[in-house]
Amino acid sequence: MQYQEVSQKVYYSNKEYVPIGEIAHSLIAFESLIKQAPEVLEALFPDLTIINVEVFIKELRSDSIWEDLVIKLIFGNQQRFDECIDNVRQKLGIEKIMENHPNFLSAVLIAMILAGGAYYLGKSSAPDNKEAKETIEANNNTIIQIGAGMVDMTADEFTSIVISAIKDKEKLAKNSLNVVKPAKLDPNATISFNDDPNLKITSASIKAMPEYKSVSEQEEELVEDFHDVRLELRAIDLDSTKHGWAVVAPSLYKKRVKLQLDPTIKPSDLKNKLSTNGNITVVWGFDKKGNRIPKIIFLREIIN
Incomplete structure (x- = not known):
């Protein structure tokens, strides 16, 4: 079985302690969201076939919330793995995939989270939802520019693929809102990835994200x-x-x-x-x- 491990360091900048239950629910939602990511990756790279995803915690610290995760993308046998690497190498260049693939995956995951929040808000025509949706989309435009630049795509192409690739958008919305929920406990909190200040869910976007409610609750x-x-x-x-x-x-x-x-x-x-x-x-x-x-x-x- 061949696989590629990708590290993701996620930092919630909360100033106060966060209840362990909130962190646990957020981690479960993040794992579920990560397991939706192959739909996007395979749409971005048609030669790519990911047969499974496993997520592990390498380190978890409670001063604010610091999560060091290892994501294992499983490709199958050696031949399929080699073909995948060769095809992706041709698209990105070996230097980019070796140096940037953690940040590229971060850009994909952040874009998914923000797209999930925007989708949920877009289901209602309430004026407040429209403004909140615009705030989230403005944040996502920055992330999309970063991700698109790594794969030599236009922002429109990258956006279209990310949004259309996810089959279960209601599940994406639920995961997205639960991932950011711990940060909502602090009005100034942000969520950043891999120590990169550009790969960030802003405090404005976090405030704009509503609480997830099931269909029956709504x-x-x-x-x-x-x-x-x-x-x-x-x-x-x-x-x-x-x-x-x-x-x-x-x-x-x-x-x-x-x-x-x-x-x-x-x-x-x-x-x-x-x-x-x-x-x-x-x-x-x-x-x-x-x-x-x-x-x-x-x-x-x-x-x-």
Whole structure:
């Protein structure tokens, strides 16, 4: 079995002690995120085939948090390993891969963490989320420039590969938010890699990262009011205010959604109408991919 070991030194600059449980959860999330990295590496280098990843702790210190990890990328037999090294050598040059591959992997991992945070925030259209997402993406632009420069790619090419290569983006988001969680205990904390000040998750990005919540936890909170929304009637039931109704609200969602009428609205008020405007309450849910979708719309008031 042939493998390549890559060291990753990760430093959280917290000034106060961090509970051991927070560190443990963060390490588990980081291991899980690292195990998603081969999807990105194989997309960056099509000749590369990584059959497994193992992560080991070489050293862990509690003054702030200092994690010295060894990542073992397992390639399989000697022939596959030699072919991989030859192909990557042709792309990068042997000097670059020998001197920079720890920092290159750092750039990939940081880009994944920041992309995961941006993805999670992008699932909601809340104004605060938009600003936080822009903060994280600004940090990621710097990291992407560094990573792209190491492999002679444009920033757009590197970004496209990193984002598209990850198959389970909900898992990436969960891992990313849990990796940075210990740093959120200190408003000024940063997370840096391999003693390189350029390979860093900034304190602004850490503040912008939300707490991860499962789909069930999010569903409990996602009830939202909207005013003067256009509704296209797709199904009606003049004998009921709760059943048999469906609408499309184009500004919110392109598919039909179950509609329920407020007790103050008579079904006959919508008779012979193809559309109407109204004040509504939306109960949001999530589809199998983790995307937020409206589950039911309550029509509170018709606006003529």
